Amino acid sequence: MTEEPPDLAATPLLEHALEQLRLEGAIFFRTELTEPFEFESSLSAIADQLHPGATRAIQFHIVARGTCWVAGDDGERHWAESGDVIVLPYGDHHVIGGASPASCVPMIDLVAPLPWSDLPLIRHGGGGAPVDLVCGYLVSDDPLFDPALRVFPSAFVVRLPIGAASGWVQASVAYAATENVPSNVSASRTSTRLPELVLIEVLRHHLASAPAADHGWLAALHDPVVAPALALLHGDPARRWTVADLAAEVAVSRSVLDERFRQVLARSPIRYLTEWRMHLAEELLDTTELGVVPIARRVGYESEEAFSRAFKRAHGDSPGRWRARR
Numbered sequence: 001m002t003e004e005p006p007d008l009a010a011t012p013l014l015e016h017a018l019e020q021l022r023l024e025g026a027i028f029f030r031t032e033l034t035e036p037f038e039f040e041s042s043l044s045a046i047a048d049q050l051h052p053g054a055t056r057a058i059q060f061h062i063v064a065r066g067t068c069w070v071a072g073d074d075g076e077r078h079w080a081e082s083g084d085v086i087v088l089p090y091g092d093h094h095v096i097g098g099a100s101p102a103s104c105v106p107m108i109d110l111v112a113p114l115p116w117s118d119l120p121l122i123r124h125g126g127g128g129a130p131v132d133l134v135c136g137y138l139v140s141d142d143p144l145f146d147p148a149l150r151v152f153p154s155a156f157v158v159r160l161p162i163g164a165a166s167g168w169v170q171a172s173v174a175y176a177a178t179e180n181v182p183s184n185v186s187a188s189r190t191s192t193r194l195p196e197l198v199l200i201e202v203l204r205h206h207l208a209s210a211p212a213a214d215h216g217w218l219a220a221l222h223d224p225v226v227a228p229a230l231a232l233l234h235g236d237p238a239r240r241w242t243v244a245d246l247a248a249e250v251a252v253s254r255s256v257l258d259e260r261f262r263q264v265l266a267r268s269p270i271r272y273l274t275e276w277r278m279h280l281a282e283e284l285l286d287t288t289e290l291g292v293v294p295i296a297r298r299v300g301y302e303s304e305e306a307f308s309r310a311f312k313r314a315h316g317d318s319p320g321r322w323r324a325r326r
Contacts, residue, residue, distance in 0.1 A: 018200050018203060018204055018207075018218075021140060021142055021144070021200065022140055022141065022142060023058075023138045023139070023140050023195075023196045023199065023200075024051060024138065024139045024140065028134055028135065028136050028172065028194070028195060029120045029121070029122070029134075029135050029136075030120075030121050030122070030132070030133070030134055030135070031061075031121075031122040031123075031124070031132070031133040031134075031135055032121065032122065032123045032124075032130065032132055033066075033068070033098065033123075033124055033125045033130070033131040033132070033133065034124075034125030034126060034127050034128050034129065034130050034131070035098045035099060035100050035102075035125060035126060035128030035129045035131070036097075036098055036099075036100035036101060036102035036125065036126045036128065037097065037098050037102050037124055037125035037126065037131070038095060038096070038097035038098070038101075038102040038103065038104040038105070039095070039096055039097075039104060039105050039106070039107050039110065039124060040093065040094065040095045040096075040104050040105070040106055040107065041059075041093070041094060041096075041106070041107035041108075042091065042092065042093040042094070043057045043059045043088065043091035043137055051139045054139045056090060056091050056139075056145070056147065057091040057137050057138065057139050058087075058088070058089055058090070058091060058137065058138045058139070058140060058145055058199065059087075059088040059091050059135070059136070059137050060085055060086060060087045060088065060135070060136050060137075060195075060198070060199060060202065061080075061085070061086040061096070061133045061134070061135050061136075062084075062085050062086075062133065062134040062135075062136075062169055062172060062173060062198070063080045063081060063082050063083065063084045063085070063086070063131070063132075063133060064082065064132040064133060064134055064173045065082055065130055065131060065132040066081075066082065066098075066129060066130055066131030066132060067079065067080070067081045067082075067098070067099065067131065068080055068096055068097065068098050068131050068133075069096070069097055069098075070086045070088075070094055070095070070096050070155045070157065071094060071095045071096075071097075071155065072092055072093070072094050072153070072154035072155040073092065073093055073094075073154065074154075076284075076288055076290065077097075077288060077289070078155060078156060078157045078287040078288055079157070079287055079288070079289070080157045080287070083159070083160065083166060083169065084157050084158065084159050084160075085157070085158045085160065085169065085198070085202045086155065086156075086157055087152070087155070087156055087157070087158060087199075087202060087206075088154070088155055089145055089151070089152040089154075090145065090147045090152075090154060091137075092147075092154040092155065094154070094155050096133075098125075098129075098131055099129075100126075100128070102125075102126065105124070107122075110122050110124050134172055134173050136172075136195035136198065136199070137195075138195055138196065138199055143221040143222060143227070144203075144218060144221065146221075148231055149221060149227065149230060149231045149234065150231060150234040150235050151221065151230075151234065152206075153280070153283065156206070156283055156287070157283075157286075157287040158202045158205055158206050159286070159287075160201070160202070160205055161205075169198060169201075171194065172194050172195070172198050209279060209282065210276075210279055211265070211267070211272050211275035211276050211279060217265065219264065220264045220265055223260065223264050225250060225252055225256065225257060225260040226260050226261060226264050226265065228249075228250050229246055229249075229250050229257060229261070229269065232246060232249055232250070233246070233269075233272070233273050233276060234276070237273070237276060237277050237280060237298075237299055237300055238297065238298060238299060238300040239300065240300070241269075241270070241273055242270075243257060243258060243268075243269055243270060246269055257269060273300075274310065274314075275314070277299040277300050277301075277310075278299075278310065278311060278314045278315070280298070280299050281295055281296075281299050281307075281311060281319065282315075282322075284298065284299075285319055285322060285323045285326070286323070286326050292304055292307070292308070292319045292320060295307070295319070296308075307319070
């Protein structure tokens with residue numbers, strides 16, 4: 001069961017920041033897979049070919065039919081089913097596969113060389129159960145997608161509630177399924193606007209539960225003190241951080257660091273870290289098969305008991321029961 005997201009009317013700063021996102025170069029293409037299958041891709045390696053001048057790209061896959069998994073370089077599989085959206089916010093290397101084991105092939109071997117005069121339709125697999133994806137890419141220089149800040153995991157899955165957001169997803173699937181979809185050399189506004197809307201809705205849903213979404217969380221990415229501190233916390237959430245350690249890494253005093261966090265994010269650095277760990281734990285519980293103990297260690301807790309207590313304080317339920325309800 002997918003829970004309703006927080007009331008986004010209460011997060012005007014998040015809304016405003018997402019509305020101001022500058023996104024370019026968006027297209028869709030279709031991938032028709034059959035079990036067993038497995039392929040690897042790294043979109044940023046060809047970002048400049050997709051969009052001249054780009055050094056990185058954002059990629060997402062809408063699961064139109066079937067079930068599959070995505071894994072970043074950490075190897076952890078995040079499962080997605082029909083209606084879910086797989087997001088690769090930095091275009092990092094990743095692998096997508098199905099329920100059955102298969103040899104992994106490079107995505108570049110499955111498509112014609114760029115530029116595409118016609119939008120590619122990728123077909124791959126062993127002829128078994130079908131898994132259909134609608135894939136999109138976009139380019140943005142916004143700090144939200146800066147790999148150095150690592151606002152997001154390298155690969156994650158978003159499960160949208162029924163409503164406007166899922167409506168854009170379904171519209172995108174229907175649009176990409178039509179015969180004469182524009183290519184990446186097309187100037188069609190429709191071909192670029194739909195991927196933009198999908199990504200914004202997906203991010204809105206994902207970020208609504210992020211720490212301090214209602215207190216300038218995205219604005220903090222521009223703050224000269226808070227932004228590098230966030231990069232450190234996001235980059236190594238399992239580290240036993242203290243305010244003194246964090247302040248030393250950012251080269252400011254503890255008082256300055258604490259003051260900037262409270263002014264920009266309305267909470268202390270350690271409270272932010274705890275909330276960020278719970279945010280990561282939710283994602284891991286919801287889309288992976290990791291047990292509670294490895295998740296606890298992944299987000300900085302040495303024991304299952306300590307993690308369970310912190311999770312229950314944040315969510316009103318134990319990790320196991322929360323996962324079962326999802």
